[in-house]
Amino acid sequence: MSNRILSIGSQFPQFSKKAAVSTEKGKEFIDLSNEDLKGKWTVLFWWPKDFTFVCPTEIAEFNRNYDEFTDRDATLIGASTDSEFVHVAWRKDHKDLRDLKFPMLADTSKSLAEELGILEENEKVAYRATFIIDQEGVIRWVSINDLNVGRNVQEVIRVLDGLQTDELCPCNWNKGEETLTAQLNAELN
Template sequence: MSLVNTKIKPFTTQAFKDGKFIQVSDTDLAGKWAVFFFYPADFTFVCPTELGDLADHYGEFQKLGVEIYSVSTDTHFTHKAWHDSSETIGKVKYTMLGDPAGVITNNFGVMREGQGLADRGTFVVDPNGVIQAVEVTAEGIGRDAADLLRKIKAAQYVASHPGEVCPAKWQEGEKTLAPSLDLVGKI
């Protein structure tokens, strides 16, 4: 079952951000756009390339009012050790959620059964805590932060312009569509 248009489930966890351990819960997201970016494990191969790509674009996400939460089933202690030992992960300024009990990973339906690891899953959550976009890829397929930014801009545009939708490859400032009987069969 798709989680699109469902509300995120409650959670509380420990995280690593800005050199500190902090507690984060679902209530911290109220009124804000958020991305939950699940990945299998710290100290691996594709994962640091993805987290580094997000780090390189983090300022752009912040300009859109979007907070990034990377999530793996590692602890917040492991996140700190990875951050301190990897040049790529050392660039990360967003919140790295620890989920060793798998609560958040299971809440979002991306826990690999019997492995204790998350799939590569990306979830865009609106200010009401409702999931607006979901992407899940196989182990060897890394994600692209620039395309995630495009999807967030589209989600934000649609949220603030009822009655309009964004077509494929839509970029900010481009023409949108207003679904109506007049458009049926003409696209």
């Protein structure tokens, strides 16, 4: 890759893009920017191309877990370098994508993917990247998979839970379990 991947501690880049939010005529698109993310946790996940094979399995799984993100006061956004029109066409075409509850960001200029450092060099498509961004717009977690391997949505939720505790979370920690801070405090008393 020619660009460096923006990582933990970096401010998420400024952007303003179209996003597909519906298949209903006249209500298909919205404008989406950093302003829409202020004050909330955001999970932004990227896939390489619409009308492919691994991508809809991930998008459908994120959609099945949509309430898990909203219960954590997190905005969920999917993205690729395809246009908002291609996103809508794919949603109409693929049964698992028809009733998505989150926006599909269209980075047709590839500027945001490039600024994030996740644009694959040869095909100029986004890697399977996932960013967790805090309420101040700071990137707190990045995960990137090769083009042919889907991600684990439960792991994204687990990491979001851990970040939201603002405490030390041990290996394989899950929401509801004790954090290391709680364990250390108990040991000291």
